[in-house]
Amino acid sequence: MAQYRIPKAKGVRVHEAVPEYVADEPLMLPVFHVKVTDRGRLVLPAEIREKLDIHDGDKVALTLEDDGRVTLQTREVAICRMRGMFKHLARPGRLESDELIKERRREARREEKKFRVWDARLRKAGK
Numbered sequence: 001m002a003q004y005r006i007p008k009a010k011g012v013r014v015h016e017a018v019p020e021y022v023a024d025e026p027l028m029l030p031v032f033h034v035k036v037t038d039r040g041r042l043v044l045p046a047e048i049r050e051k052l053d054i055h056d057g058d059k060v061a062l063t064l065e066d067d068g069r070v071t072l073q074t075r076e077v078a079i080c081r082m083r084g085m086f087k088h089l090a091r092p093g094r095l096e097s098d099e100l101i102k103e104r105r106r107e108a109r110r111e112e113k114k115f116r117v118w119d120a121r122l123r124k125a126g127k
Contacts, residue, residue, distance in 0.1 A: 044072075 032045045044054065052074050054060065061073045073081070090096070 030047075032048060034042050034045070036042055048054070054074060059075060061075075061078050063071045063073070065071060
């Protein structure tokens with residue numbers, strides 16, 4: 001795992017220190033070579049399927065990047081990224097679902113009030 005180390009300055013004076021980056025592990029990611037079949041199918045290696053918890057019939061999202069890379073995301077990862085995109089809109093201590101329920105209850109009360117008015121008019125007209 002990568003660690004940051006800040007060299008300690010000797011003496012009484014305070015010096016601005018430049019962090020020194022030290023990587024404990026090599027930065028090489030594993031590369032898996034797969035073959036494309038005649039129908040455009042790819043077979044994901046078992047190691048990837050196990051690591052990403054992908055099972056038979058699971059759906060994954062493939063995204064084509066501008067630079068030609070293809071990224072694969074599981075459903076859980078895609079959902080987490082979407083939540084993160086809208087996280088800044090959340091208000092602390094308040095759930096949007098609670099707000100929607102309150103709004104729907106207000107609408108239901110207004111509809112009920114309108115219904116009572118129309119019902120009273122129809123009864124009055126019927127007499």
